[in-house]
């Protein structure tokens with residue numbers, strides 16, 4: 662099977678929509694068993710149905726991944742149903758309101774950082790004992806163009822995605838001797854269900870100018886998913902701590 666991942670146990674967060682959905686379908690298509698974790702019950706259920714109809718194996722876990730109890734449920738489900746956790750894809754995320762720092766409310770900051778950065782930390786911490794016991798594993802995080810530069814989103818989202826980059830690199834270095842690889846994709850604009858609830862004072866394209874609009878072609882979620890599946894595969898066995906832009910060259914500008 663492609664990537665040598667046949668039959669592995671894979672957790673994909675935010676798998677009820679967009680990039681996570683495409684990744685869950687792609688893993689399942691190559692024979693992996695997928696825990697579809699999402700806040701959106703309807704979306705998660707539909708993806709599990711799609712996978713099962715195609716002959717694959719998947720289970721939904723519905724809940725807010727910034728809640729430790731939900732994280733424990735996700736990891737517990739992977740272990741009970743699929744025998745462990747070989748791959749963790751921390752993909753669930755939310756946009757901010759495109760606010761510059763002085764305009765970011767406490768609530769916006771807390772929520773964006775909690776979902777985009779703390780949830781991946783909680784999930785990774787929870788899967789590590791299982792990966793270490795099994796002798797290794799792969800973690801793939803969905804960062805963003807906003808994890809590479811200051812002109813792709815508001816202050817909260819940008820800080821959270823730079824945090825995801827740091828989390829990825831720290832994990833990669835500190836666990837490489839134990840067979841765990843950690844990488845991230847940095848998507849440019851991608852056609853998904855993500856919502857930008859721009860604030861009145863949003864610092865979007867009008868303020869950020871040409872740096873923002875240099876975002877290249879809008880990608881399909883499947884193009885992001887292909888990079889996730891590759892980074893999780895044995896074909897990427899010597900790739901560790903990499904942040905891979907999938908952005909039609911935006912990061913090269």
Ligand SMILES: NC(=O)c1ccc[n+]([C@@H]2O[C@H](COP(=O)([O-])OP(=O)(O)OC[C@H]3O[C@@H](n4cnc5c(N)ncnc54)[C@H](O)[C@@H]3O)[C@@H](O)[C@H]2O)c1
Pocket residue numbers: 674675676677678679680681698699700701704724725726727752753754755756776803804805806847848849850851852853854855856
């Ligand atoms: N679409 C883009 O242009 C783009 C660009 C760069 C990075 N990203 C990143 O890609 C990732 C996936 O987003 P997408 O574009 O596919 O958007 P999406 O909204 O289609 O999918 C995100 C999914 O995450 C789920 N989710 C959100 N908060 C959650 C929580 N607290 N607990 C559990 N599930 C939660 C949502 O219900 C949704 O199903 C995000 O991390 C996002 O920041 C997207």
